[in-house]
Amino acid sequence: xxxxxxxxxxxxxxxxxxxxxxxxxxxxxxxxxxxxxxxxxxxxxxxxxxxxxxxxxxxxxxxxxxxxxxxxxxxxxxxxxxxxxxxxxxxxxxxxxxxxxxxxxxxxxxxxxxxxxxxxxxxxxxxxxxxxxxxxxxxxxxxxxxxxxxxxxxxxxxx
Amino acid sequence: xxxxxxxxxxxxxxxxxxxxxxxxxxxxxxxxxxxxxxxxxxxxxxxxxxxxxxxxxxxxxxxxxxxxxxxxxxxxxxxxxxxxxxxxxxxxxxxxxxxxxxxxxxxxxxxxxxxxxxxxxxxxxxxxxxxxxxxxxxxxxxxxxxxxxxxxxxxxxxx
Amino acid sequence: xxxxxxxxxxxxxxxxxxxxxxxxxxxxxxxxxxxxxxxxxxxxxxxxxxxxxxxxxxxxxxxxxxxxxxxxxxxxxxxxxxxxxxxxxxxxxxxxxxxxxxxxxxxxxxxxxxxxxxxxxxxxxxxxxxxxxxxxxxxxxxxxxxxxxxxxxxxxxxx
Amino acid sequence: xxxxxxxxxxxxxxxxxxxxxxxxxxxxxxxxxxxxxxxxxxxxxxxxxxxxxxxxxxxxxxxxxxxxxxxxxxxxxxxxxxxxxxxxxxxxxxxxxxxxxxxxxxxxxxxxxxxxxxxxxxxxxxxxxxxxxxxxxxxxxxxxxxxxxxxxxxxxxxx
Numbered sequence: 001x002x003x004x005x006x007x008x009x010x011x012x013x014x015x016x017x018x019x020x021x022x023x024x025x026x027x028x029x030x031x032x033x034x035x036x037x038x039x040x041x042x043x044x045x046x047x048x049x050x051x052x053x054x055x056x057x058x059x060x061x062x063x064x065x066x067x068x069x070x071x072x073x074x075x076x077x078x079x080x081x082x083x084x085x086x087x088x089x090x091x092x093x094x095x096x097x098x099x100x101x102x103x104x105x106x107x108x109x110x111x112x113x114x115x116x117x118x119x120x121x122x123x124x125x126x127x128x129x130x131x132x133x134x135x136x137x138x139x140x141x142x143x144x145x146x147x148x149x150x151x152x153x154x155x156x157x158x159x
Numbered sequence: 160x161x162x163x164x165x166x167x168x169x170x171x172x173x174x175x176x177x178x179x180x181x182x183x184x185x186x187x188x189x190x191x192x193x194x195x196x197x198x199x200x201x202x203x204x205x206x207x208x209x210x211x212x213x214x215x216x217x218x219x220x221x222x223x224x225x226x227x228x229x230x231x232x233x234x235x236x237x238x239x240x241x242x243x244x245x246x247x248x249x250x251x252x253x254x255x256x257x258x259x260x261x262x263x264x265x266x267x268x269x270x271x272x273x274x275x276x277x278x279x280x281x282x283x284x285x286x287x288x289x290x291x292x293x294x295x296x297x298x299x300x301x302x303x304x305x306x307x308x309x310x311x312x313x314x315x316x317x318x
Numbered sequence: 319x320x321x322x323x324x325x326x327x328x329x330x331x332x333x334x335x336x337x338x339x340x341x342x343x344x345x346x347x348x349x350x351x352x353x354x355x356x357x358x359x360x361x362x363x364x365x366x367x368x369x370x371x372x373x374x375x376x377x378x379x380x381x382x383x384x385x386x387x388x389x390x391x392x393x394x395x396x397x398x399x400x401x402x403x404x405x406x407x408x409x410x411x412x413x414x415x416x417x418x419x420x421x422x423x424x425x426x427x428x429x430x431x432x433x434x435x436x437x438x439x440x441x442x443x444x445x446x447x448x449x450x451x452x453x454x455x456x457x458x459x460x461x462x463x464x465x466x467x468x469x470x471x472x473x474x475x476x477x
Numbered sequence: 478x479x480x481x482x483x484x485x486x487x488x489x490x491x492x493x494x495x496x497x498x499x500x501x502x503x504x505x506x507x508x509x510x511x512x513x514x515x516x517x518x519x520x521x522x523x524x525x526x527x528x529x530x531x532x533x534x535x536x537x538x539x540x541x542x543x544x545x546x547x548x549x550x551x552x553x554x555x556x557x558x559x560x561x562x563x564x565x566x567x568x569x570x571x572x573x574x575x576x577x578x579x580x581x582x583x584x585x586x587x588x589x590x591x592x593x594x595x596x597x598x599x600x601x602x603x604x605x606x607x608x609x610x611x612x613x614x615x616x617x618x619x620x621x622x623x624x625x626x627x628x629x630x631x632x633x634x635x636x
Binding site (some may be wrong): 407 | 478479481511513534536538542544545547552553554555556557558566569570572593
């Protein structure tokens with residue numbers, strides 16, 4: 001069975017952020033992973049585009065009921081009708097997640113992954129602290145390639 | 160985008176029922192559809208096996224949190240951790256559903272599909288009546304091939 | 319802990335149907351039950367109105383995100399944002415369900431309750447058949463009072 | 478309609494933390510709010526206990542399928558069978574949330590509330606930062622009483 005990695009990130013992003021998403025997707029596909037995401041625009045599109053550029057398979061777990069909302073790089077669109085709850089399904093379905101940048105939606109996915117003990121790799125994303133200490137739950141990567149390497153180590157170690 | 164058809168049916172079934180599921184899956188793959196199912200055994204395995212025998216793609220939306228629970232013919236296992244609620248996601252994600260035989264789980268999927276106005280094709284499955292009249296919501300097919308034809312007509316008509 | 323009984327039925331109903339709902343709600347409150355429903359109009363309002371007329375407590379599990387959508391007889395509105403999936407939560411939260419009349423939404427709730435082995439009492443509602451035989455899962459009541467009696471027997475037996 | 482405030486916090490907590498939860502629950506009941514929580518132990522029990530000590534109403538949205546899992550201070554237990562997904566329903570159902578201490582489960586609830594634009598009051602809980610700056614989404618309270626005041630201002634302002 002192929003490793004499934006979810007790429008988390010905002011629905012709108014800068015060009016530089018988009019480029020990081022493409023590189024993460026491309027590298028995941030090169031490593032034989034299925035890329036799971038929320039299926040919409042911004043970072044979700046970037047990751048799916050990157051994966052398809054390398055012949056990978058992409059799954060988009062959509063908030064609405066219309067498969068047509070998926071970006072054009074999604075092979076398997078899954079409309080859920082669950083709104084923001086679908087974020088939790090994106091996380092739940094993956095062996096590890098890579099969070100890139102992101103706002104509160106991405107934060108909720110990171111937190112849910114930590115709650116479920118699904119490995120979280122972060123690229124320029126949130127920092128979580130409690131009692132003045134940074135929580136070590138998010139594994140910080142400096143580059144897209146390092147993020148993919150960490151995700152695969154963790155995902156495959158977890159199997 | 161490829162048409163997604165969900166195949167609904169019991170987790171345990173007779174050889175004759177299993178053979179129907181295989182034929183439905185095979186025919187769906189021949190027509191270029193993605194087969195979505197609950198990912199476990201019985202009719203879900205039959206449909207996925209049939210689809211893979213014809214080079215199709217299969218998605219299994221699982222009740223538990225372990226992708227390893229998926230049958231061996233599932234390309235994309237999606238663990239949800241939602242238990243019986245995941246049945247509703249199987250339905251929600253499809254352009255049309257084919258229900259074969261089935262117990263209360265399949266009945267709940269049929270009913271939810273009718274509720275969502277997703278076309279339902281039935282093969283030897285439940286009959287629903289109200290005030291002494293059979294409800295026309297389930298389109299009754301006599302053979303696996305007829306079930307697939309009806310599903311595709313409805314699914315593609317709905318797009 | 320108080321017994322929770324869900325009343326299922328259509329969002330729009332005739333005066334005669336509404337009157338049945340009111341009587342079911344009133345009788346449930348007289349017996350000390352919490353009435354759970356989908357929180358909107360028609361049969362859901364009828365049951366909640368009946369319960370409040372007898373000093374009962376009412377919970378409305380809403381499909382949308384706005385508590386103001388609840389009918390005026392709901393003590394505890396619970397907005398879910400889950401759309402039609404919330405029907406399954408109405409069922410899941412109850413010790414037994416009483417289905418009165420109803421369309422596909424009610425049918426999906428009946429089926430999900432049967433799937434979860436939660437007792438289902440039916441008043442002028444769906445009939446389910448398989449292989450030409452009526453399924454015995456729905457316990458048929460002739461009057462609101464009989465429906466409540468059956469629901470309580472089953473709910474309290476199940477505890 | 479009464480204001481619903483969710484109290485979020487860990488399933489196990491110290492005596493000092495428990496005492497804060499009791500005070501928050503007591504003050505919420507004094508202000509006429511319904512207290513919503515996850516229905517289990519620790520901070521959830523503390524808040525429900527406090528509310529009941531002041532005649533308040535308490536709702537427990539449970540992860541499992543057994544209403545008996547609710548702590549003894551819950552008036553309306555709602556078993557969901559949704560596991561960790563039920564955390565999102567606790568948040569979704571409230572006009573504002575008060576997070577006290579907490580681990581990853583509480584963090585996921587805070588993040589989901591921020592995502593849904595539901596006001597979040599924090600008492601000794603997580604700090605969220607991005608790009609080296611603390612995110613202002615969590616309104617920090619120093620005492621239980623201040624937390625309740627802030628929650629009510631925000632909840633009632635939001636109506």
